[in-house]
Amino acid sequence: MMRAEVRDRIRKGVEDDSPRRPRTLSKSNPALVLHVDMDAFFAAIEERDNPSLKGKPVVVGGPKGSRGVVTTANYVAREYGVHAGMSIAEVERRCPDAIHVSTKGGKYSWVSVQLMAILRRYSPVVEPYSIDEAFLDATGCSHLFGGPEAYANQIKQAIHSELNLTASVGIGPSRIVAKMASGLEKPDGLTYVKPEDVGRIFGPMTVRTIPGVGPSTEISLNKLNIYTIDDLAQAPMSMLQKFMGKHGRDLAETIKGKSGAEIIAMEERAEDKSMGHEHTFHVDVTDLDMLLSRLLYLSEKATRRMRKAGYVGRVVTLKLRTHDFRTYDHQRKLDEWTDDPLKVYELAHELLNDLWRPGDKPIRLIGVSVSGLVRPDEHHGVQHNLFTAATHERRTRLLHAVDQMKDQYGEKVLGMAASLESLRKGW
Amino acid sequence: MQYEDIQDKIEMIALFRDGRIRPLKFRWKERVYRVERVNGEWVSDEGQTRFYHYSVMTTGPDVYELTYNSDSRGWLLNRVCLVG
Structure with a gap:
């Protein structure tokens, strides 16, 4: 069957089932949800790209000897009790022979995009749940492929043949049931409840x-x-x-x-609710200048994302984690909506002064995020008087020029000098 | 098993077909390697430059990471995982 024909049949099948939300459940046409969950996604991609890793305990995350944590462990490493979120130091105790592979976010995101494209061929309603999970509305589609299990098998085969990766699929009458079902027979499982x-x-x-x-x-x-x-x-x-x-x-x-x-x-x-970034230092930090340098860098990254997505925001949250793993956050509202890194940084700096002073506990992690995101319009913009309008205009033009440079030459081409200190030291 | 960062420019024979690129054969340090298997591929962007990454194997068990730079239209051997 040609792909376009399949898509057409899927579309018709779903149109028959309208209105899609709220769904009317009936015995003749009960809701059918598929949950597709990739198996040990990051580790599986690394094994795929380097077959010599197969059969060995593989840990994706911070490098060996680092203060990072495990992002994903493959199934061999899991037999040693290694799991996501575990510190690398603990991995080294439990599984000294583990092969540590550094996280390559860009690579995994790309494979995720390919995965979602495959899933959209099988249902017009695909909800990505995370980088390696998605829900599919299969109510109007599965009968076109010979029933729910045959449908799920075709999806699994497409993922395997096109990405050389395996997925576990759960099928059920609701999202929660489908998600629980996908976890029953991992890896490479298929469970219809x-x-x-x-x-x-x-x-x-x-x-x-x-x-x-x-x-x-x-x-x-x-x-x-x-x-x-x-x-x-x-x-x-x-x-x-x-x-x-x-x-x-x-x-x-x-x-x-x-x-x-x-x-x-x-x-x-729904639109994004907040945007932010955080950083775990390689060594616990007691130097205020180093914290401020990193805070400026994080403010730049967060507001750059906001400008790319077309948002302004108003609430700034600072997150701190001390060396003893206590986490603190503190937030405050700006007087006006903004996407300017300096305004976010200045408020984050005030929040830092409220939470921490030199001589306090060493800092392990620092993060900044902006929430209250809206699309800028006449109600969510900045009201300027005669004296501030010209400064604001210059500032907007400067940020626009910086964005253009970064769009063309990459994110690292320009940055505020004060933010470079922590990057230069590699903390 | 160990990774070695290489970052050497290489000569490549590749097939550009149906919007996809398939590396076939490359020359590195005066030796020609025939690509027997593409393990995986992914794409990254830096500004307007798009990089196409390939993890490939030749006749042995070693893994080579190759990158095509869409801006310079050049190929790079990023790193090698020496298995043998």
């Missing part, structure tokens, strides 16, 4: 295994004598509503497959 099987398969599992249920929700559920997914499914809605509000009721409904099937296509997703 029909609505009538949800209780049998997931019922005995603890509520903590439900994606999105963290420690505090678990405690709230436990207080209601709800420990397993079965308990949740059988709990009276009125009780969940009374003690946990909408969140409790939504959890129960989605686990029963009565809601939670809505997939939001990438082009329909």
Whole structure:
């Protein structure tokens, strides 16, 4: 079957199912969600690109001997107890023979773009959930490929043949069920959980295994004598509503497959809420100038992203992590919306003065982010009087020129001199 | 197994077809290497310059990372992973 023909058939299949949201569930046309989850994505790409790594414990993240953490560990390394987020020092204790590969974000992003392009050939409604995961609305599509399992198998085969990588796929009546299903048979798994099987398969599992249920929700559920997914499914809605509000009721409904099937296509997703960057120093820092230099660099990076995406923002948040792994953040509102790195930096500098003084605990990590993002217009711009308008105009032109230079020659071509200190020292 | 940064300019015979580039054979240090297998490929941008990266193997187990610079239209051997 030609690709265009397949796309056409998929489109027609989905059009028959309109309106897509809110979905009307019926026995004849129940919602069907696919969750595609790449297996140990970063490590798998490194193994693909260097086959001699196969069969050996591979850790993608900070280099050996560094203060970084694991981004992804392959399945061999996981047998030694290595997992994402673990410090490199701990990896060296648990798995001294692990091969450490530095994270190559650009490479993984590129493969992710290719992955999403493959998925969009199989459903017009694809919601990327992270760099290596996506939900597909398969309600109107799967029958075109011979049923849900055949459909999922074709997607898996396309990923394997075009990217030389494996994915695990979960199929279910809701996002949560599909996501839990994809984790059941990793790697390279395929699990189809029909609505009538949800209780049998997931019922005995603890509520903590439900994606999105963290420690505090678990405690709230436990207080209601709800420990397993079965308990949740059988709990009276009125009780969940009374003690946990909408969140409790939504959890129960989605686990029963009565809601939670809505997939939001990438082009329909909500706008970004914040943009920021953070940096872990190679050595704990006690020097204020070094912190300020890095803060300026991070402010430049954050506002550059905002300008590229066409946002101005108003709330600046500073994040600090001290050497003993205590994390602090502090935020404040600017007088006006901005995308100017100096304005963000000046406020972040004030926030730093509030949180930290030379002589305080050494700093391990520093980050800055801008939230309250909006598209600039007459309501979200800057009101200038006669005296500040000319300065603002010059500043805007300067930033525009800097952006043009960076667009043409790359991000490293220009930067504020004061931000170079921490980069030069390589901290 | 160890990686070695090389960053040498190389001569390349490649196939440009259907919007894709496939490296076929390259000359490095007066020796010609035939590309037997492309393990993976990815793209990165620096300003307006696009770089096409390839992880390839020749006749042995070593892995070569090659890059095509769309601006200079030149090829680079970035690094080699010596397995043998």
